[in-house]
Amino acid sequence: MxxxxxxxxxxxxxxxxxxxxxxxxxxxxxxxxxxxxxxxxxxxxxxxxxxxxxxxxxxxxxxxxxxxxxxxxxxxxxxxxxxxxxxxxxxxxxxxRDTAAREDALDDLVAKAGLAKATRRAAGRALAxxxxxxxxxxxxxxxxxxxxxxxxxxxxxxxxxxxxLDEEALLAALAASYAKARRAGRAVDPADDESLHELRKDVIAQRYQMELVIADWPALGQFWVDELQRLRDKLGKHHDLAVLRALAEAQPARAGRRPAWCAPLLAAIAARQGKLAHSALRLHARLFAEKPKAFRRRLSAYMSAVSERK
Incomplete structure:
Protein backbone atom coordinates (compact mmCIF):
# COMPACT_ATOMS: atom_id res chain seq x y z
CA MET A 1 0.00 0.00 0.00
CA ARG A 97 -11.32 -8.95 -13.41
CA ASP A 98 -8.23 -9.75 -15.51
CA THR A 99 -9.36 -13.33 -16.11
CA ALA A 100 -12.81 -12.21 -17.25
CA ALA A 101 -11.28 -9.48 -19.44
CA ARG A 102 -9.04 -12.01 -21.17
CA GLU A 103 -12.00 -14.23 -21.99
CA ASP A 104 -13.99 -11.25 -23.26
CA ALA A 105 -11.03 -10.16 -25.42
CA LEU A 106 -10.80 -13.61 -27.00
CA ASP A 107 -14.53 -13.59 -27.72
CA ASP A 108 -14.24 -10.12 -29.23
CA LEU A 109 -11.52 -11.34 -31.60
CA VAL A 110 -13.80 -14.15 -32.79
CA ALA A 111 -16.69 -11.73 -33.36
CA LYS A 112 -14.80 -8.75 -34.78
CA ALA A 113 -11.45 -9.95 -36.14
CA GLY A 114 -12.29 -13.33 -37.64
CA LEU A 115 -10.29 -15.41 -35.17
CA ALA A 116 -11.11 -19.09 -35.65
CA LYS A 117 -13.05 -20.61 -32.78
CA ALA A 118 -10.61 -23.51 -32.60
CA THR A 119 -7.74 -21.04 -32.17
CA ARG A 120 -9.71 -19.18 -29.53
CA ARG A 121 -10.28 -22.41 -27.57
CA ALA A 122 -6.65 -23.43 -27.78
CA ALA A 123 -5.46 -19.99 -26.67
CA GLY A 124 -8.00 -19.88 -23.86
CA ARG A 125 -6.92 -23.26 -22.49
CA ALA A 126 -3.22 -22.47 -22.70
CA LEU A 127 -3.49 -19.05 -21.07
CA ALA A 128 -5.83 -20.30 -18.32
CA LEU A 165 -15.56 23.46 -4.30
CA ASP A 166 -18.30 26.01 -4.83
CA GLU A 167 -20.00 26.23 -8.24
CA GLU A 168 -17.34 28.48 -9.74
CA ALA A 169 -14.46 26.34 -8.49
CA LEU A 170 -16.23 23.18 -9.65
CA LEU A 171 -16.70 24.68 -13.09
CA ALA A 172 -12.99 25.50 -13.28
CA ALA A 173 -12.05 21.97 -12.20
CA LEU A 174 -14.37 20.39 -14.76
CA ALA A 175 -12.92 22.56 -17.52
CA ALA A 176 -9.36 21.71 -16.47
CA SER A 177 -10.18 17.99 -16.55
CA TYR A 178 -11.75 18.40 -20.00
CA ALA A 179 -8.65 20.24 -21.24
CA LYS A 180 -6.38 17.48 -19.91
CA ALA A 181 -8.35 14.75 -21.69
CA ARG A 182 -8.44 16.86 -24.87
CA ARG A 183 -4.66 17.33 -24.87
CA ALA A 184 -4.06 13.65 -24.18
CA GLY A 185 -6.18 12.57 -27.13
CA ARG A 186 -4.55 15.01 -29.52
CA ALA A 187 -1.04 13.96 -28.49
CA VAL A 188 -1.63 10.20 -28.35
CA ASP A 189 0.29 7.80 -30.59
CA PRO A 190 -2.29 5.30 -31.91
CA ALA A 191 0.43 2.66 -32.13
CA ASP A 192 1.47 3.13 -28.48
CA ASP A 193 -0.52 0.99 -26.07
CA GLU A 194 0.63 2.93 -23.01
CA SER A 195 -0.39 6.36 -24.32
CA LEU A 196 -3.84 5.01 -25.23
CA HIS A 197 -4.12 3.50 -21.75
CA GLU A 198 -3.28 6.86 -20.17
CA LEU A 199 -5.91 8.51 -22.38
CA ARG A 200 -8.41 5.95 -21.15
CA LYS A 201 -7.78 7.05 -17.55
CA ASP A 202 -8.55 10.66 -18.47
CA VAL A 203 -11.71 9.59 -20.32
CA ILE A 204 -12.91 7.54 -17.35
CA ALA A 205 -12.45 10.55 -15.08
CA GLN A 206 -14.28 12.82 -17.51
CA ARG A 207 -17.11 10.30 -17.89
CA TYR A 208 -17.87 10.24 -14.15
CA GLN A 209 -17.23 13.95 -13.64
CA MET A 210 -19.71 14.95 -16.32
CA GLU A 211 -22.47 13.18 -14.38
CA LEU A 212 -22.39 16.21 -12.08
CA VAL A 213 -23.96 18.40 -14.75
CA ILE A 214 -26.44 15.99 -16.37
CA ALA A 215 -29.30 17.61 -14.48
CA ASP A 216 -28.53 20.99 -16.08
CA TRP A 217 -29.60 19.66 -19.48
CA PRO A 218 -30.63 16.01 -19.08
CA ALA A 219 -31.00 15.06 -22.75
CA LEU A 220 -27.68 16.52 -23.85
CA GLY A 221 -25.88 15.67 -20.61
CA GLN A 222 -26.87 12.01 -20.71
CA PHE A 223 -25.93 11.76 -24.37
CA TRP A 224 -22.51 13.24 -23.59
CA VAL A 225 -21.91 10.75 -20.76
CA ASP A 226 -23.09 7.86 -22.93
CA GLU A 227 -20.66 8.84 -25.69
CA LEU A 228 -17.82 9.14 -23.17
CA GLN A 229 -18.72 5.65 -21.97
CA ARG A 230 -18.60 4.41 -25.57
CA LEU A 231 -15.13 5.93 -25.96
CA ARG A 232 -14.07 4.38 -22.68
CA ASP A 233 -15.27 0.96 -23.86
CA LYS A 234 -13.26 1.18 -27.09
CA LEU A 235 -10.11 2.14 -25.22
CA GLY A 236 -10.81 -0.55 -22.62
CA LYS A 237 -11.04 -3.24 -25.30
CA HIS A 238 -7.78 -1.96 -26.81
CA HIS A 239 -6.07 -2.23 -23.43
CA ASP A 240 -7.41 -5.73 -22.77
CA LEU A 241 -6.02 -6.81 -26.15
CA ALA A 242 -2.62 -5.32 -25.24
CA VAL A 243 -2.62 -7.42 -22.07
CA LEU A 244 -3.67 -10.48 -24.07
CA ARG A 245 -0.87 -9.88 -26.58
CA ALA A 246 1.71 -9.67 -23.79
CA LEU A 247 0.47 -12.99 -22.40
CA ALA A 248 0.66 -14.63 -25.83
CA GLU A 249 4.14 -13.28 -26.51
CA ALA A 250 5.32 -14.61 -23.16
CA GLN A 251 4.38 -18.18 -24.08
CA PRO A 252 7.47 -20.39 -23.98
CA ALA A 253 8.71 -21.72 -27.32
CA ARG A 254 9.25 -25.43 -27.82
CA ALA A 255 11.83 -26.59 -30.32
CA GLY A 256 12.23 -22.96 -31.31
CA ARG A 257 8.53 -22.49 -32.07
CA ARG A 258 5.65 -20.90 -30.25
CA PRO A 259 2.34 -22.76 -29.98
CA ALA A 260 0.41 -22.92 -33.25
CA TRP A 261 -2.32 -20.65 -31.93
CA CYS A 262 0.06 -17.75 -31.21
CA ALA A 263 0.61 -16.42 -34.74
CA PRO A 264 -3.07 -16.18 -35.76
CA LEU A 265 -3.96 -14.76 -32.36
CA LEU A 266 -1.30 -12.04 -32.59
CA ALA A 267 -2.38 -11.18 -36.13
CA ALA A 268 -6.01 -10.85 -35.05
CA ILE A 269 -5.00 -8.69 -32.08
CA ALA A 270 -2.99 -6.33 -34.29
CA ALA A 271 -5.85 -5.93 -36.76
CA ARG A 272 -8.47 -5.39 -34.06
CA GLN A 273 -6.34 -2.93 -32.09
CA GLY A 274 -5.74 -0.87 -35.21
CA LYS A 275 -9.47 -0.54 -35.86
CA LEU A 276 -10.24 0.22 -32.22
CA ALA A 277 -7.57 2.93 -32.01
CA HIS A 278 -8.79 4.57 -35.22
CA SER A 279 -12.44 4.46 -34.12
CA ALA A 280 -11.65 5.69 -30.60
CA LEU A 281 -9.61 8.66 -31.76
CA ARG A 282 -12.28 9.68 -34.26
CA LEU A 283 -14.85 9.65 -31.46
CA HIS A 284 -12.47 11.54 -29.17
CA ALA A 285 -11.99 14.23 -31.84
CA ARG A 286 -15.76 14.78 -31.98
CA LEU A 287 -16.31 14.77 -28.22
CA PHE A 288 -13.36 17.08 -27.54
CA ALA A 289 -13.61 19.34 -30.60
CA GLU A 290 -14.60 22.32 -28.46
CA LYS A 291 -11.81 24.48 -27.06
CA PRO A 292 -11.58 24.43 -23.24
CA LYS A 293 -12.63 28.08 -22.83
CA ALA A 294 -15.73 27.51 -24.99
CA PHE A 295 -16.49 24.32 -23.06
CA ARG A 296 -16.31 26.23 -19.80
CA ARG A 297 -18.58 29.00 -21.08
CA ARG A 298 -21.15 26.45 -22.23
CA LEU A 299 -21.14 24.59 -18.91
CA SER A 300 -21.38 27.89 -17.07
CA ALA A 301 -24.47 28.83 -19.08
CA TYR A 302 -26.14 25.48 -18.30
CA MET A 303 -25.28 25.62 -14.59
CA SER A 304 -26.33 29.27 -14.23
CA ALA A 305 -29.66 28.63 -15.95
CA VAL A 306 -30.48 25.86 -13.47
CA SER A 307 -29.40 27.98 -10.49
CA GLU A 308 -31.61 30.86 -11.58
CA ARG A 309 -34.66 28.57 -11.73
CA LYS A 310 -34.22 27.41 -8.14
Whole structure:
Protein backbone atom coordinates (compact mmCIF):
# COMPACT_ATOMS: atom_id res chain seq x y z
CA MET A 1 0.00 0.00 0.00
CA UNK A 2 1.24 3.49 -0.80
CA UNK A 3 2.19 5.96 1.87
CA UNK A 4 -0.80 8.01 0.77
CA UNK A 5 -3.03 5.42 2.40
CA UNK A 6 -1.85 6.58 5.83
CA UNK A 7 -2.38 10.21 4.85
CA UNK A 8 -5.96 9.45 3.91
CA UNK A 9 -6.84 8.98 7.56
CA UNK A 10 -5.23 12.19 8.80
CA UNK A 11 -7.31 15.17 9.92
CA UNK A 12 -7.76 18.14 7.60
CA UNK A 13 -7.28 21.65 8.91
CA UNK A 14 -10.31 23.17 7.24
CA UNK A 15 -13.70 24.15 8.64
CA UNK A 16 -16.47 21.60 8.70
CA UNK A 17 -19.34 22.75 6.44
CA UNK A 18 -22.27 24.28 8.29
CA UNK A 19 -25.01 21.77 9.00
CA UNK A 20 -27.68 24.02 7.45
CA UNK A 21 -25.67 24.62 4.26
CA UNK A 22 -27.15 22.83 1.22
CA UNK A 23 -24.90 20.04 -0.07
CA UNK A 24 -22.79 20.92 -3.09
CA UNK A 25 -22.93 18.97 -6.34
CA UNK A 26 -19.61 17.42 -5.45
CA UNK A 27 -20.81 16.42 -1.98
CA UNK A 28 -23.91 14.70 -3.40
CA UNK A 29 -21.89 12.86 -6.04
CA UNK A 30 -19.24 11.74 -3.56
CA UNK A 31 -21.95 10.49 -1.23
CA UNK A 32 -23.61 8.48 -4.00
CA UNK A 33 -20.30 6.96 -5.13
CA UNK A 34 -19.38 6.10 -1.55
CA UNK A 35 -22.75 4.38 -1.03
CA UNK A 36 -22.27 2.45 -4.28
CA UNK A 37 -18.87 1.12 -3.21
CA UNK A 38 -20.06 0.38 0.30
CA UNK A 39 -23.06 -1.53 -1.03
CA UNK A 40 -20.83 -3.62 -3.28
CA UNK A 41 -18.76 -4.65 -0.27
CA UNK A 42 -21.86 -6.32 1.16
CA UNK A 43 -22.58 -8.44 -1.93
CA UNK A 44 -22.23 -12.18 -1.46
CA UNK A 45 -21.31 -13.00 -5.05
CA UNK A 46 -17.49 -12.57 -5.30
CA UNK A 47 -17.44 -11.43 -8.95
CA UNK A 48 -20.29 -8.97 -8.45
CA UNK A 49 -18.62 -7.60 -5.32
CA UNK A 50 -15.27 -7.09 -7.05
CA UNK A 51 -16.94 -5.46 -10.06
CA UNK A 52 -19.06 -3.19 -7.86
CA UNK A 53 -16.20 -2.09 -5.62
CA UNK A 54 -13.91 -1.38 -8.56
CA UNK A 55 -16.64 0.62 -10.28
CA UNK A 56 -17.43 2.59 -7.13
CA UNK A 57 -13.74 3.30 -6.56
CA UNK A 58 -13.28 4.56 -10.13
CA UNK A 59 -16.16 6.95 -9.66
CA UNK A 60 -14.80 8.11 -6.31
CA UNK A 61 -11.33 8.64 -7.76
CA UNK A 62 -12.72 10.70 -10.64
CA UNK A 63 -14.55 12.95 -8.19
CA UNK A 64 -11.56 13.18 -5.87
CA UNK A 65 -9.56 14.50 -8.84
CA UNK A 66 -11.94 17.47 -8.82
CA UNK A 67 -11.56 17.92 -5.06
CA UNK A 68 -7.80 18.15 -5.59
CA UNK A 69 -8.49 21.58 -7.11
CA UNK A 70 -9.66 22.83 -3.68
CA UNK A 71 -8.09 26.20 -2.76
CA UNK A 72 -7.31 24.90 0.73
CA UNK A 73 -4.01 23.04 0.43
CA UNK A 74 -4.82 20.61 3.23
CA UNK A 75 -8.07 19.58 1.55
CA UNK A 76 -6.36 19.22 -1.82
CA UNK A 77 -3.67 16.99 -0.29
CA UNK A 78 -6.29 14.93 1.51
CA UNK A 79 -8.19 14.37 -1.74
CA UNK A 80 -5.01 13.32 -3.53
CA UNK A 81 -4.01 10.94 -0.73
CA UNK A 82 -7.46 9.37 -0.66
CA UNK A 83 -7.51 8.93 -4.45
CA UNK A 84 -4.10 7.24 -4.46
CA UNK A 85 -5.05 5.00 -1.56
CA UNK A 86 -8.19 3.84 -3.37
CA UNK A 87 -6.18 3.19 -6.54
CA UNK A 88 -3.66 1.08 -4.66
CA UNK A 89 -6.38 -0.90 -2.91
CA UNK A 90 -8.23 -1.49 -6.20
CA UNK A 91 -5.11 -3.09 -7.70
CA UNK A 92 -5.45 -5.95 -5.23
CA UNK A 93 -8.82 -6.79 -6.77
CA UNK A 94 -7.54 -7.00 -10.33
CA UNK A 95 -7.00 -10.75 -10.67
CA UNK A 96 -10.65 -11.77 -10.96
CA ARG A 97 -11.32 -8.95 -13.41
CA ASP A 98 -8.23 -9.75 -15.51
CA THR A 99 -9.36 -13.33 -16.11
CA ALA A 100 -12.81 -12.21 -17.25
CA ALA A 101 -11.28 -9.48 -19.44
CA ARG A 102 -9.04 -12.01 -21.17
CA GLU A 103 -12.00 -14.23 -21.99
CA ASP A 104 -13.99 -11.25 -23.26
CA ALA A 105 -11.03 -10.16 -25.42
CA LEU A 106 -10.80 -13.61 -27.00
CA ASP A 107 -14.53 -13.59 -27.72
CA ASP A 108 -14.24 -10.12 -29.23
CA LEU A 109 -11.52 -11.34 -31.60
CA VAL A 110 -13.80 -14.15 -32.79
CA ALA A 111 -16.69 -11.73 -33.36
CA LYS A 112 -14.80 -8.75 -34.78
CA ALA A 113 -11.45 -9.95 -36.14
CA GLY A 114 -12.29 -13.33 -37.64
CA LEU A 115 -10.29 -15.41 -35.17
CA ALA A 116 -11.11 -19.09 -35.65
CA LYS A 117 -13.05 -20.61 -32.78
CA ALA A 118 -10.61 -23.51 -32.60
CA THR A 119 -7.74 -21.04 -32.17
CA ARG A 120 -9.71 -19.18 -29.53
CA ARG A 121 -10.28 -22.41 -27.57
CA ALA A 122 -6.65 -23.43 -27.78
CA ALA A 123 -5.46 -19.99 -26.67
CA GLY A 124 -8.00 -19.88 -23.86
CA ARG A 125 -6.92 -23.26 -22.49
CA ALA A 126 -3.22 -22.47 -22.70
CA LEU A 127 -3.49 -19.05 -21.07
CA ALA A 128 -5.83 -20.30 -18.32
CA UNK A 129 -3.26 -22.94 -17.39
CA UNK A 130 -0.76 -20.19 -16.54
CA UNK A 131 -3.08 -18.34 -14.15
CA UNK A 132 -1.84 -17.95 -10.61
CA UNK A 133 -3.95 -19.86 -8.11
CA UNK A 134 -6.75 -17.79 -6.62
CA UNK A 135 -6.06 -17.27 -2.91
CA UNK A 136 -8.48 -18.54 -0.33
CA UNK A 137 -11.11 -15.91 0.31
CA UNK A 138 -11.89 -15.29 -3.33
CA UNK A 139 -13.14 -11.88 -4.39
CA UNK A 140 -13.40 -9.04 -1.90
CA UNK A 141 -13.07 -11.33 1.13
CA UNK A 142 -9.30 -11.57 1.00
CA UNK A 143 -8.97 -7.78 1.08
CA UNK A 144 -12.02 -6.85 3.15
CA UNK A 145 -10.09 -5.42 6.10
CA UNK A 146 -8.06 -3.09 3.88
CA UNK A 147 -11.14 -2.03 1.92
CA UNK A 148 -13.15 -1.29 5.05
CA UNK A 149 -10.27 0.72 6.53
CA UNK A 150 -10.05 2.86 3.38
CA UNK A 151 -13.80 3.38 3.35
CA UNK A 152 -13.81 4.40 7.00
CA UNK A 153 -11.04 6.95 6.39
CA UNK A 154 -12.88 8.33 3.39
CA UNK A 155 -16.18 8.55 5.27
CA UNK A 156 -14.49 10.76 7.84
CA UNK A 157 -13.14 13.04 5.12
CA UNK A 158 -16.23 13.26 2.91
CA UNK A 159 -17.89 16.31 4.56
CA UNK A 160 -14.83 18.49 4.00
CA UNK A 161 -14.01 17.07 0.58
CA UNK A 162 -17.58 17.52 -0.61
CA UNK A 163 -17.60 21.15 0.51
CA UNK A 164 -14.23 21.85 -1.12
CA LEU A 165 -15.56 23.46 -4.30
CA ASP A 166 -18.30 26.01 -4.83
CA GLU A 167 -20.00 26.23 -8.24
CA GLU A 168 -17.34 28.48 -9.74
CA ALA A 169 -14.46 26.34 -8.49
CA LEU A 170 -16.23 23.18 -9.65
CA LEU A 171 -16.70 24.68 -13.09
CA ALA A 172 -12.99 25.50 -13.28
CA ALA A 173 -12.05 21.97 -12.20
CA LEU A 174 -14.37 20.39 -14.76
CA ALA A 175 -12.92 22.56 -17.52
CA ALA A 176 -9.36 21.71 -16.47
CA SER A 177 -10.18 17.99 -16.55
CA TYR A 178 -11.75 18.40 -20.00
CA ALA A 179 -8.65 20.24 -21.24
CA LYS A 180 -6.38 17.48 -19.91
CA ALA A 181 -8.35 14.75 -21.69
CA ARG A 182 -8.44 16.86 -24.87
CA ARG A 183 -4.66 17.33 -24.87
CA ALA A 184 -4.06 13.65 -24.18
CA GLY A 185 -6.18 12.57 -27.13
CA ARG A 186 -4.55 15.01 -29.52
CA ALA A 187 -1.04 13.96 -28.49
CA VAL A 188 -1.63 10.20 -28.35
CA ASP A 189 0.29 7.80 -30.59
CA PRO A 190 -2.29 5.30 -31.91
CA ALA A 191 0.43 2.66 -32.13
CA ASP A 192 1.47 3.13 -28.48
CA ASP A 193 -0.52 0.99 -26.07
CA GLU A 194 0.63 2.93 -23.01
CA SER A 195 -0.39 6.36 -24.32
CA LEU A 196 -3.84 5.01 -25.23
CA HIS A 197 -4.12 3.50 -21.75
CA GLU A 198 -3.28 6.86 -20.17
CA LEU A 199 -5.91 8.51 -22.38
CA ARG A 200 -8.41 5.95 -21.15
CA LYS A 201 -7.78 7.05 -17.55
CA ASP A 202 -8.55 10.66 -18.47
CA VAL A 203 -11.71 9.59 -20.32
CA ILE A 204 -12.91 7.54 -17.35
CA ALA A 205 -12.45 10.55 -15.08
CA GLN A 206 -14.28 12.82 -17.51
CA ARG A 207 -17.11 10.30 -17.89
CA TYR A 208 -17.87 10.24 -14.15
CA GLN A 209 -17.23 13.95 -13.64
CA MET A 210 -19.71 14.95 -16.32
CA GLU A 211 -22.47 13.18 -14.38
CA LEU A 212 -22.39 16.21 -12.08
CA VAL A 213 -23.96 18.40 -14.75
CA ILE A 214 -26.44 15.99 -16.37
CA ALA A 215 -29.30 17.61 -14.48
CA ASP A 216 -28.53 20.99 -16.08
CA TRP A 217 -29.60 19.66 -19.48
CA PRO A 218 -30.63 16.01 -19.08
CA ALA A 219 -31.00 15.06 -22.75
CA LEU A 220 -27.68 16.52 -23.85
CA GLY A 221 -25.88 15.67 -20.61
CA GLN A 222 -26.87 12.01 -20.71
CA PHE A 223 -25.93 11.76 -24.37
CA TRP A 224 -22.51 13.24 -23.59
CA VAL A 225 -21.91 10.75 -20.76
CA ASP A 226 -23.09 7.86 -22.93
CA GLU A 227 -20.66 8.84 -25.69
CA LEU A 228 -17.82 9.14 -23.17
CA GLN A 229 -18.72 5.65 -21.97
CA ARG A 230 -18.60 4.41 -25.57
CA LEU A 231 -15.13 5.93 -25.96
CA ARG A 232 -14.07 4.38 -22.68
CA ASP A 233 -15.27 0.96 -23.86
CA LYS A 234 -13.26 1.18 -27.09
CA LEU A 235 -10.11 2.14 -25.22
CA GLY A 236 -10.81 -0.55 -22.62
CA LYS A 237 -11.04 -3.24 -25.30
CA HIS A 238 -7.78 -1.96 -26.81
CA HIS A 239 -6.07 -2.23 -23.43
CA ASP A 240 -7.41 -5.73 -22.77
CA LEU A 241 -6.02 -6.81 -26.15
CA ALA A 242 -2.62 -5.32 -25.24
CA VAL A 243 -2.62 -7.42 -22.07
CA LEU A 244 -3.67 -10.48 -24.07
CA ARG A 245 -0.87 -9.88 -26.58
CA ALA A 246 1.71 -9.67 -23.79
CA LEU A 247 0.47 -12.99 -22.40
CA ALA A 248 0.66 -14.63 -25.83
CA GLU A 249 4.14 -13.28 -26.51
CA ALA A 250 5.32 -14.61 -23.16
CA GLN A 251 4.38 -18.18 -24.08
CA PRO A 252 7.47 -20.39 -23.98
CA ALA A 253 8.71 -21.72 -27.32
CA ARG A 254 9.25 -25.43 -27.82
CA ALA A 255 11.83 -26.59 -30.32
CA GLY A 256 12.23 -22.96 -31.31
CA ARG A 257 8.53 -22.49 -32.07
CA ARG A 258 5.65 -20.90 -30.25
CA PRO A 259 2.34 -22.76 -29.98
CA ALA A 260 0.41 -22.92 -33.25
CA TRP A 261 -2.32 -20.65 -31.93
CA CYS A 262 0.06 -17.75 -31.21
CA ALA A 263 0.61 -16.42 -34.74
CA PRO A 264 -3.07 -16.18 -35.76
CA LEU A 265 -3.96 -14.76 -32.36
CA LEU A 266 -1.30 -12.04 -32.59
CA ALA A 267 -2.38 -11.18 -36.13
CA ALA A 268 -6.01 -10.85 -35.05
CA ILE A 269 -5.00 -8.69 -32.08
CA ALA A 270 -2.99 -6.33 -34.29
CA ALA A 271 -5.85 -5.93 -36.76
CA ARG A 272 -8.47 -5.39 -34.06
CA GLN A 273 -6.34 -2.93 -32.09
CA GLY A 274 -5.74 -0.87 -35.21
CA LYS A 275 -9.47 -0.54 -35.86
CA LEU A 276 -10.24 0.22 -32.22
CA ALA A 277 -7.57 2.93 -32.01
CA HIS A 278 -8.79 4.57 -35.22
CA SER A 279 -12.44 4.46 -34.12
CA ALA A 280 -11.65 5.69 -30.60
CA LEU A 281 -9.61 8.66 -31.76
CA ARG A 282 -12.28 9.68 -34.26
CA LEU A 283 -14.85 9.65 -31.46
CA HIS A 284 -12.47 11.54 -29.17
CA ALA A 285 -11.99 14.23 -31.84
CA ARG A 286 -15.76 14.78 -31.98
CA LEU A 287 -16.31 14.77 -28.22
CA PHE A 288 -13.36 17.08 -27.54
CA ALA A 289 -13.61 19.34 -30.60
CA GLU A 290 -14.60 22.32 -28.46
CA LYS A 291 -11.81 24.48 -27.06
CA PRO A 292 -11.58 24.43 -23.24
CA LYS A 293 -12.63 28.08 -22.83
CA ALA A 294 -15.73 27.51 -24.99
CA PHE A 295 -16.49 24.32 -23.06
CA ARG A 296 -16.31 26.23 -19.80
CA ARG A 297 -18.58 29.00 -21.08
CA ARG A 298 -21.15 26.45 -22.23
CA LEU A 299 -21.14 24.59 -18.91
CA SER A 300 -21.38 27.89 -17.07
CA ALA A 301 -24.47 28.83 -19.08
CA TYR A 302 -26.14 25.48 -18.30
CA MET A 303 -25.28 25.62 -14.59
CA SER A 304 -26.33 29.27 -14.23
CA ALA A 305 -29.66 28.63 -15.95
CA VAL A 306 -30.48 25.86 -13.47
CA SER A 307 -29.40 27.98 -10.49
CA GLU A 308 -31.61 30.86 -11.58
CA ARG A 309 -34.66 28.57 -11.73
CA LYS A 310 -34.22 27.41 -8.14
Missing amino acids: EKGSDSAAAAVDSPVPAEDAPPTRLALALGEAFTEAQGALALRDPEAAVHGVRKGFKRLRALLRLAEAAPARAVSQRARAARRALAETARHLAQA STDAPVPEGDGVGAHRATLEAEMAALAEALPRLGAA
